[in-house]
Amino acid sequence: MQLSNLLQPGAVKVLANVTSKKRLFQDLGEIAHSAYGLDAAQTVDALQERESLGPTGVGHGVALPHARLHGLDTVVGVFLRLERPLDFDAVDRQPVDLVFAxxxxxxxxxxxxxxxxxxxxxxxxxxxxxxxxxxxxxxTLHAVLTEAQGGVQAA
Incomplete structure (x- = not known):
């Protein structure tokens, strides 16, 4: 498995005005809809449901929200770079500016x-x-992500 198989170029964005986790999830839903045809409302609901189990902010300004959805054949991703870091209830209590859903x-x-x-x-x-x-x-962000693993396979 490689990141290039999970992440389409159209699913990589830079966002300037994300003011809440709820707004972030709505943006993720809209991008997932446009890049992969996923139902935006279902995507947002699934992200919020998963987040209610515990925050997905993993520290060092990174969040990895994730959800399981009906009607999907394969795992897909959306990457966002936030221009203004967002409070995300991360484990290290640092705001998040890199989000890989x-x-x-x-x-x-x-x-x-x-x-x-x-x-x-x-x-x-x-x-x-x-x-x-x-x-x-x-x-450039897509290239950094897809070239980052240098061909290393997931275990």
């Missing part, structure tokens, strides 16, 4: 976990995060 089929088991592990490993790289924060062009 994953959407998996409702009945996916190991594929969802492999994708989450791959994204988590990639986003733990200080070098990758620095490059993402230094660029505002979605095409």
């Amino acid at each position: 994953l959407f998996a089929p409702k009945d996916s088991g190991v594929e969802h976990l492999k994708a989450l592990a791959l994204v988590s490993r990639t986003m733990r790289s200080a070098e990758v995060c620095a490059k993402l924060r230094a660029n505002a062009d979605p095409a």
